[in-house]
Amino acid sequence: MSLFGLGSRNQKTFRPKKSAPSGSKGAQLQKHIDATLGSGNLREAVRLPPGEDPNEWLAVNTVDFFNQVNILFGTLTEFCTASTCPTMSAGPKYEYRWADGVTIKKPIEVSAPKYVEYLMDWIESQLDDESIFPQKLGAPFPNNFQDVVKTIFKRLFRVYAHIYHSHFQKIVSLKEEAHLNTCFKHFVLFTWEFRLIDKGELAPLYDLIESILQL
Numbered sequence: 165m166s167l168f169g170l171g172s173r174n175q176k177t178f179r180p181k182k183s184a185p186s187g188s189k190g191a192q193l194q195k196h197i198d199a200t201l202g203s204g205n206l207r208e209a210v211r212l213p214p215g216e217d218p219n220e221w222l223a224v225n226t227v228d229f230f231n232q233v234n235i236l237f238g239t240l241t242e243f244c245t246a247s248t249c250p251t252m253s254a255g256p257k258y259e260y261r262w263a264d265g266v267t268i269k270k271p272i273e274v275s276a277p278k279y280v281e282y283l284m285d286w287i288e289s290q291l292d293d294e295s296i297f298p299q300k301l302g303a304p305f306p307n308n309f310q311d312v313v314k315t316i317f318k319r320l321f322r323v324y325a326h327i328y329h330s331h332f333q334k335i336v337s338l339k340e341e342a343h344l345n346t347c348f349k350h351f352v353l354f355t356w357e358f359r360l361i362d363k364g365e366l367a368p369l370y371d372l373i374e375s376i377l378q379l
Contacts, residue, residue, distance in 0.1 A: 206346075206349055206350050206353050207353055209350070209353075210225075210350070210353045210354040210357045211357065218358075219305040219309055219310070222309075222310065222313050222358065223297055223305075223309075223313075225354060226291070226297075226313055226316055226317075227291060227297075229317070229320060229350075229351055229354070230284075230287050230288075230291065230316070230320070232347050232350075232351070233320050233323050233324070233347075234284060236323075236327065236343075236344060236347060237280055237323055237327070239338065239340060240327065240331050240334065240335075241277065243331060243334050244276050244277050244280075244326075244330070244331060245275075245277060246275040246277060246278065248330075249275055249276035249277065249326070249330055250275050250276075251273060251274075251275065251276065252274065252275070252276045252279035252280075252322065252326060253276070253326065253329070253330070254322065254325035254326050254328075254329045254330075254368035254369070255329045255368055257368070258325065258367070258368045259273075260279060260322050261273050261274070262274050262278075262279050262282045262283070264282070264286050268282075276326055276330070279322075280323055280326075283319050283320075283322075283323070286319075287316055287319070287320075290312055290316065296309065296312055313360065314360050314361070317351075317355050317360040317361055318360075318361050318362075318365055320351070321351070321355070321361055321365060321366065321369075324348050324351065324369065325368040325369050327344065328348075328368075328369055328372070329368065332344075348372075348376075349376050352373050352376045352377065353376070353377075356377060
């Protein structure tokens with residue numbers, strides 16, 4: 165049983181899990197991810213498989229990491245509230261404001277759960293936009309595809325940073341820290357492999373990241 169099969173207390177907060185379309189290259193790559201993750205070697209699991217399109221690999225992994233963060237945060241929704249977390253922060257030095265450049269152009273201060281809600285809605289809209297994440301085999305990726313992916317990963321990192329700084333003790337009490345740490349290690353190794361997040365953005369968790377990367 166999954167660590168996150170914790171009964172019905174959070175089910176209404178979970179979003180439907182995104183998946184690669186069946187029969188597509190994405191579905192094949194998803195099988196590769198599942199197989200290599202099953203080996204337990206995360207460094208091997210993040211590498212681009214020989215002969216594969218880097219954008220296809222980025223796309224299917226973006227969906228995967230979106231699902232992981234979505235489920236992780238879903239276990240905390242009753243503890244991460246507008247009253248417990250009135251700002252989206254990662255310790256006293258780092259606070260994140262929300263803007264998507266379309267409906268909210270000027271960054272606004274919102275609670276942590278509202279930030280994550282805005283973020284997941286925004287990522288989902290990117291994943292569902294076939295001009296950004298093409299569903300058909302062989303359809304071209306846009307010129308700005310890697311920029312979009314970098315923005316998604318930068319913002320997903322902020323959710324991890326908030327969880328570690330504000331909710332790690334709760335994660336420990338739920339006996340979920342091993343799962344959280346494995347998910348974050350996978351995330352860090354992938355973002356490092358493809359240089360998806362600027363070093364300055366990683367500052368709130370840099371000590372942990374250094375220990376993962378063994379720099």
